[in-house]
Amino acid sequence: MTDETSAVVARGVRKTYGRTAALDGFDLTVPPGTVCGLLGPNGAGKTTAVRVLATLLRFDAGHARVAGHDVTRHPERVRAAIGLTGQYAAVDETLSGRQNLVLFGRLRHLPSRTVRRRADELLDQFGLTDAAGRSAGTYSGGMRRRLDLAASLITRPQVLFLDEPTTGLDPRSRNGLWDAVRTLVADGTTVLLTTQYLEEADQLADRVSVVDAGRVVAEGTSAELKARSGADRIELVVRHAGQLPTAAALVERITGGTVRVDREIRQLSAPVADRITALAELLRALQDAGIAVEDVVLRRPTLDEAFLHLTGDRSGRAGTEVAA
């Protein structure tokens, strides 16, 4: 895939705020008609990346193209091709929901009849018809979020940027949003979405880029990333603290991994490769040894663990200091 035919391209983008580099050699390529997930801890630079690509922010070095247009040289062409739902709702709080959509539609230079019809469709699609006449300032957080999403879909964008689109949405609205995104993508729209939830990336994204300290530190399908983010773990709680050493020896023999013991809560945990087989074998062995087990959990790495693994110990740190 060349830079010319990609829907979104960033090459070595750098953006600093004082001594903090929000983006520090940020590279990204998104093929047209796909969904790319940007995953990363707080302060990783996700929002900064989206704002740079959506022409809201000038950057210091590197270059970026969106929908085939250079972001710096032809921002107005980029704007005509994109939709944006930022991390914080960008609607007019005084106007009603419908007035908002009509306003943004007219500013996209659509004929007013088209705009009105489209506004009603979107209000319906996002479950806002009943609140359409109320001023957006009276909307709940989730409703405002939905209005914001609707506002970025007045025309079908070539490239849609969604910055943590489902934060603050209830499960029903979240599923609705996911459906809307899938429909758009089926029609050929490219989507770049940032998220804190591995599950969301799992559900929607064709490929995921993990961002940390202003650069992409890992890239791949979500399955690939999970495989790289460490093995599953088995955790079990025994009834009698006295049996902990025996149990630990058994767990170590069967999983072959290092066992962590927490005496306080009588818990053992160890990484497992062969999930189900290991679990069955372990339970049998424990029963044979007469060890009473109170609880057993087999779990995938949590998002925290994935972050820790992929982003090293730097995750959670805000930006990198620029060498003076």
Place this chain on the structure above:
Amino acid sequence: MSTTVETRVPSGRAEQAPPSGPLTRLRWAVVDGWVMTGRNMRHVIRSPEEIVLYFSLPIMFVLVFGYVFGSGMAVPGDGSYREFLLPGVFVMTMLYGLGATASQIAVDAGRGVVDRFRSLPMARSALLTGRAGADLLRALLELSVLVVCGLLVGWRWRNGLGDAAAAVGLILLLRLALTWLGILLGLLVPNPDTVSVIVFPLAFPLTALSNVFVAPELLPEWLGAIAAWNPLSATVAAARDLFGNPGLGGGSWAAEHALLLAVGWPVLLIAVIAPLAVRRYQRLSR
């Protein structure tokens, strides 16, 4: 969020090819500015308490200055002080409108909605020109109220409707210049609350050192000179002339060329301030 509705969604490609020539750009700037004017007018309609405030202030100006101060004031030549005063009150009302302009822009600039405006393929200037447009409409409303008030307290225009309309035009031209000043101010302040702190100390001396309340020739000479060159004075003097109200006179160059200055001052102010404001807006949050 309910089921997806089957629709033909307008594509981002077809109807909105970005502006190419300077003429298309200009047309867009005008259209978008007008759409934003409509948006700002809808804000006014949605907060009726503000409309009441709009109109109570100018009415109060007429009553307080006309009756409380007016009883003891002298007018050069003859004529009623209230008739002398009214054009000044018109202009003073325009000046105080600057505060509203500035705080509205500051409110807009601080809100998330600006991000959406900036991500749309609309003219960059539209947020500002839309503000200017709405504030001019508002000024027109305020002036209408003032004219009615004025007629009730005995003020008249005496040189025919054409001249009166020209006077109103000059007053609105000054308001346009003040609007741009307000816009620039609104973009410079850290938050909307700061505006009121700045506007009064700015506006008060401007009205005090003008011909709004007192004819410059009745002031000490050096104060009179400042008052005569004050942009507000130029518009007030030109309006008095066109309305046929008393209070003309004074031999200074500024007083004799009031009409020229009433056009020149605002045009100069707009030419300097509007580009600064647009530049400042483009650099916001970058």
